Amino acid sequence: MPTTATDTDRAAEADRAAEADRATATGSAATGPTTARRICPLCEATCGLTLTISGTRVTGVRGDRDDIFSRGFICPKGASFGELDADPDRLRVPLVRENGVLREAGWDEAFDVIARRLPPILAAHGPDAVGVVLGNPNVHTMAGGLYPPLLLGALRTRNVFSASTVDQMPKHVSSGLLFGDPYAIPVPDLDRTGHLLMLGANPLDSNGSLCTAPDFPGRLKALRKRGGTLTVVDPRRTRTARLADRHVPIRPGTDALLLAALAQVLFAEGLTDLGHLEAHVEGVAEVESAVRDFTPEAVAEACDVEPGLIRAMARELAAAPSAAVYARVGGSTVAYGTLTNWLVDVLNVLTGNLDRPGGAMFPLSATVPALRPAGPGKGFALGRWASRVSGHPEAKGELPVAALAEEIDTPGDGRIRALVSIAANPVLSAPDGDRLDRALGGDLDFMVAVDPYLNETTRHADVVLPPPPPSQSAHFDFAFNGFAIRDQVRYTPAAVPLEEGRMDECEIHARLILAATGVRGTAAPDDVDALAIDRTLARAVTEPHSPAHGQDPAAFAARLTGRTPAERRLDLMLRLGPYRLTVEQLLAHPHGIDLGPLRPRLPQGLKTRSGRVELFPDPIAADLPRLRTALDETPARLVLVGRRHLRSNNSWLHNIPALNRGTNTCTLQVHPDDAARLGLTDGAPARIKGEGGELEAPVEVTDAIRRGVVSLPHGWGHDRPGTRMAVAAARPGVNVNQLLDGTRLDPLSGNAVLNGFPVEVSPVG
DSSP states (O other): OOOOOHHHHHHHHHHHHHHHHHHHHHGGGSOEEEEEEEOSSSTOOOOEEEEEEEEEEEEEEHHHTTOOOTTTTHHHHHHTTTHHTTOOSSSOSSSEETEEEEEEEEEHHHHHHHHHHHHHHHHHOOOOGEEEEEEGGGGGGGHHHHSSHHHHHHHHHOEEEEEGGGGTTHHHHHHHHSSSSSTTOOOOTTTTTTTEEEEEEEEHHHHSSBBOOOOHHHHHHHHHTOOOOEEEEBBBBHHHHHHSEEEEEEEEEEOHHHHHHHHHHHHTTTOOOGGGGGGGOOHHHHHHHHHOOHHHHHHHHTTTTOOHHHHHHHHHHHHHHSSSSEEEHHHSSSHHHHHHHHHHHHHHTTOOTTTTTSSEHHHHHHHTTOOOOSSSSEEEEEEEESSSTTTTOBBBBBBBBBGGGHHSSSSTTTTOOOOEEEEEOOHHHOOOOOOOOOOOOOTTSSEEESSSOOOTTTGSSEEEEEEOGGSOBBBBTTTTGBBBBBBEEOOOOSSSSSTOOOOHHHHHHHHHHHTTTTBTTTOOOHHHHHHHHHHHHHHHHHHTTTTTTTTHHHHHHHOOOOSSSSHHHHHHHHHHHHOOOOOHHTTTTTTTEEEEOOOOTTTTTSSTTSSSSSSSSSHHHHHHHHHHHHOOOOOOEEEEEEOOOTTTTTTTTTOTTTTTTTTTTOEEEEEEHHHHTOOOOSSEEEEESSOEEEEEEEEETTTTTTTTTEEESSSSSOOOOTTHHHHHOOOOOOOGGOOHHHOBBBBTTTBBOOOOEEEEEEEEO
């Protein structure tokens, strides 16, 4: 790391190191194509890429063998980076609606329209008259990590929606209740564990989720090679399940029952051993009483898992020298999502595997504020407000995205009249997209979207602000470093300069904030970042545990470096973080800085009111009776689950030819016995009917799915008019979420139930 005395000297040294690295990798630029480093923004694995650049075009992509985290691993999504970057359907300039038609416009005109139309709506109807919806790609960009919180703070609206409530909100809620912090999510220590129990996760196709791990497949193979055990619980025999020592084809939606039975066995057979956690956990006796009725015999029929197997799984989990329980989308997008995720960490606690090497551990990101001393915190609250129409309680400051349509199209005070959509496509990702489609098209007074595509949602916008291609943007993973299985930090500047007519994504967000809040023309985009820095330092200098404590805020700010306002903010976060790094150090280490394996952290980091892990919080206790009723319910004859594919990421990669082909198809997977019973033929169309509507999709007969279950992938349905995604429109598939009417939600988190819901299937014609 640089050791020279002044910021100027350090910056110069970092520039020399970065230039030396580039020269080593590529030779002189005059001899031909150059290379540049880039962290892949296309999934949660955050692999390092080496881009070959000819002029300003990405002409080749390979894994960066020197990346300190991914070590050269690359998947089909990363390999398609150049094709994505040069997609001719990406918008190049803003679009503005005039006389009902979107036309190209200049940047100043686009922001002028926002400044003219959005603030008057807020002034006339109050802050809740505007809704904000944040999509999944938002967390894959540097701008998405820095600016939406500022926008939400400025707008002061409670109508905030995101992809989290069709994906992961149950994990945030359970972590908030257990640890006092919804972002304190333990991840499996993959490289050191001896036993991994995985539910509703398919990382060989997803590359991992809420567990950032480049080369997840290789790490699972290494687990087995060193004598460890992998158990996968999933109604489908996925690629991950085929790799496992044991595959448990559970009935969809019953994971919470299985986990409760595992906990019951641990208690009944005296297999609990909290070890180092004894001093940091409360509520164990209450959990023992709460799960007493969930014996393996009691849950066996509902789960369709033999009692003997359940007991064996519990004993193996307890006997393993180190173990981790991990659940993902299949454990969140179900009726008992929060209970499922709570029980995951209950098992990690009961076996002493929470916060220890080889277990489930808490990553420590370089940009989180330096940790305060252990002790009581503010805790985590649910339901601080509720949605206007259906009264859904907020969770983590958000309302269920399934409620967005009714909040727009239901008349009355407090109706959402304007919408800001950032990298979101809820027409495809939320339940009952048809209703939301109609609401966006007819009930809004104004809509602005930040998105590179004119998709099924943004086609309704009055203004579309397109970010540049990823090669022209800097990248830092604010979110995913907090879920990484190894502490590390990496930053990649833009690989190529901005093209003429483009605007940097960070500047787009800053200008949007100015326009939306009515101060466009009286403040500059840089003022947004300067204000954020000032506010952060004003707090930091008063906090005894902060590296800035007692310092003069102006003097501290003067030491910040960075070639852009966003880099200065990153530099501030690094300096205030637990490792006290700088942007210059990251620039001097283009392959990243390894901060070491995950380390035990408890009780530091807990923010509960007790200062301990609260294993049996009141909201969980209140929801458990609902789970008990599941023991007596008659299972539906046929239920539907979603599925992932290695060449997809929700709805936003279907316009890339290299990814939208081959096995990445929108088919209805059906077990051969069910196909015979229902009169379905492989390749022929079937009609699928749910509570929200019906669809037709081609049948794929396969024994990789259990009887009584059918599967459609998520994110398809690119057949609406007015979009500009030619490749996706040529193979549109169907929108599986149209089978839902939006009423099936996990009550604690507001997460939509996208898996394990009943359907009727019949042949077409």
